Amino acid sequence: MSGPTVLVTGATGFLGSRLVAQLTRQGFRVRAFVRRTSNTARLQATAAMLHFGDVKDVESLSSAMKGVTVVVHAAADTSGDAQSGQLITVQGTRNVIQAAMAGGIRQLIYLSSCSVYGITDCQPWQRIDETGPIERHPEMRGHYSEAKLKAEQDVLAAMGKGALKVTCLRPGTIWGPGGETFTPMMGFKVGRRLIGIIGSGRFILPLVYLDNLVAAILTCIDHPGAYDQIFNVVDPTPVDKNTYTRKVLKPLFPGALFFRIPYWALYATVACQEVVFKALGRRPVLSRYRLVSSQRPVKVEGGKIARQLGWSPPMGFDAAVQEVLRFERGQG
Structure with a gap:
């Protein structure tokens, strides 16, 4: 196709x-x-043309957008540093919007995050669609989440302004070959030998497989139904912590000792830690707010993009597991 x-x-x-x-x-x-300091090895086998620049530099963005019709903005700071998040994620997104509007770009597809939802305002097992509550205290969630929410707010403010059509995607936890297989949402890991899983294991993980997210982006390109819309992007098959542990983590860490961390015990420990650290004038390692935000059981709904645009994820969970295991075992 062309x-x-x-x-x-x-x-x-x-x-x-x-x-x-x-x-x-x-x-x-x-x-x-791409930035000049970036490792472009993964792009060498593609037919893509490299354009060097930086999202912090609006002029380099304007130059890159000449002759372009669609922009997919996936760049973001993942370091967790407040200043970097402001410069790269927030200001970088503003620069992308400015350059896209000035350059006559037809469509901007922005990769946001499900972390913009205010989980503490949800009831246990609540289903969250695109109208779900937005985080009211992003500064308490961490610098990454705070920056992503600020950037998304700028993107949503651009909807309906001028000729630029905007699509905002809120993916869940992205996983796949070469990505993280164990995240803080699961629990704690000490090397490859000691792995603690928080809670009973019934918690539904908001997973989206890498190729399924790519398929969602492709579906949105030049699709009138995607213009000025927000879509959650999560895989349709519910996967809880028990299933993920059994099918992904145990095969990847065959010699590890897996154990349960009761949520109530962890919550009490974090509360005590907050009191001690406050007395010492230090910032706590983990707050109760962040713990609740990551562990309250909710179900992110991704049906809108399937109903409205016909998104059909190409990879089911079991097939995705095999792809990840092959890669991690050096067979990918």
Whole structure:
């Protein structure tokens, strides 16, 4: 097929590099926006044209967008540093919007995050669709979540302004070959030998497999039904911690000791830690607010993008597990 020219920011990242590869395979003309200091090895096998620049520099973005019709903005700071989050995630997104509007870009697809939802305002087992409560205290969730929410607010403010059509995607936890297989949402890990899983294991993980998210982005490109819309992107098959531990973690860590961390015990420990650290004038390692935000059992709903755009994830959970295991075992 022959499609529009697509600019991808964050093109050397876990998601961006996979997206660039799939876009070029499907015949899109792709411009990969990368920093000069970035490792571009994963892009070398693609037909993408590299454009060097920085999202902090609006002029380099404007130059990269010449002749482009669609921008996929996936660049974000993941360091957790407050200043970097402000410069790269927040100001970088503002620069992308400014350049896209000035450059006559037809569509901007922004990769936000399900972390923008205010989980503490939800009831246990509540279903969260795109109208769910937005985080009221992002500063208490951590610098990454705070920056992503600020950036999303700027993106949503651009909807309906001028000719630029905006699509905001809120993916869940992205996983796949080469990505993280164990996240803080699961629990705590000490090396490869000691792994603690928080809670009873019934917690539904808001997973989205890498290739399924890429397919969602492709579905949105030039789709009128995606214009000025927000979509959650999570895999349709519910996967709880017990299932993920049994099918992914135990095969990857065969010699590890797995144990349960009761949520109530962890909550009490974190509360005591907050009191002690406050008395010492130090910032706590983990707050009760962040713990509740990551562990309250809710179900993120991703049905809108399937109903409205016809998104059909190409990879089911079991097939995705086999892909990840092959990669991690050096067979990918």
